[in-house]
Amino acid sequence: MPALPPNVHLITHPLVQHKLTLMRRKDASTNTFRRLLGELSSLMAYEVTRDMPMQEVQVETPLETMTGRVIDGKKLVFVSILRAGNGILEGMLSVVPGARVGHVGLYRDPKTLQAVEYYFKMPQDMQERDIVIVDPMLATGNSAIAAVDRLKKLAPKSIKFVCLLTCPEGITALHGAHPDVPIYTAAVDRQLNSHGYILPGLGDAGDRIFGTK
Ligand code: URA
Numbered sequence: 001m002p003a004l005p006p007n008v009h010l011i012t013h014p015l016v017q018h019k020l021t022l023m024r025r026k027d028a029s030t031n032t033f034r035r036l037l038g039e040l041s042s043l044m045a046y047e048v049t050r051d052m053p054m055q056e057v058q059v060e061t062p063l064e065t066m067t068g069r070v071i072d073g074k075k076l077v078f079v080s081i082l083r084a085g086n087g088i089l090e091g092m093l094s095v096v097p098g099a100r101v102g103h104v105g106l107y108r109d110p111k112t113l114q115a116v117e118y119y120f121k122m123p124q125d126m127q128e129r130d131i132v133i134v135d136p137m138l139a140t141g142n143s144a145i146a147a148v149d150r151l152k153k154l155a156p157k158s159i160k161f162v163c164l165l166t167c168p169e170g171i172t173a174l175h176g177a178h179p180d181v182p183i184y185t186a187a188v189d190r191q192l193n194s195h196g197y198i199l200p201g202l203g204d205a206g207d208r209i210f211g212t213k
Helices: 014-024 030-048 086-095 142-152 168-177 205-210
Strands: 008-010 054-060 065-071 076-081 100-108 115-121 130-134 158-162 183-185
Touching: 014 030, 030 086, 030 158, 030 183, 030 205, 076 086, 076 142, 086 100, 086 130, 086 205, 100 142, 115 142, 130 142, 142 158, 142 168, 168 183
Parallel strands: 008 183, 076 100, 076 130, 130 158, 158 183
Antiparallel strands: 054 065, 100 115
């Protein structure tokens, strides 16, 4: 992909790149893969919350009273696209422990190839919240687009999308459908294969997180 659209944030921090490379190795155990995913997710939470709104509060140090700044973590909702998105939640919540969590379950209809929703559970008052959708892989973009379509109906304050890695096809699809949704990723790989897997990628993220293959 020649130039990334302006709201695609490629996270090039050496720690992020190092951990992602270790995760790609086909001989990384489930245990190692999951640990690295947790660490990487915390680092990505750091990037995606960089522009979170803050409020001033008075704080008493042992010496003086001062004005400090805090975030309101409860306003943030991490929305996991099942099931692989769940692998990202723990690392994100370790950085923003007050955040709320939503889940979206989608499967691909074998005839129409369209994403069909089978589960959707969100906190209340979504119109007051900022959403960060998490899914390790932005591949065809179908699930991401369906999740954003659905979440926009709840009129949240903002929506961002975080993945570990993507490919030109995934960016083009999500950005084409929702150009207002920033994409945060640690890598843009070469291409999709005919089965919808990212090349070179890291394989099936759900299987690698949960040890199901
Ligand atoms: N989902 C995965 O888990 N891996 C891919 O490469 C693409 C989609």
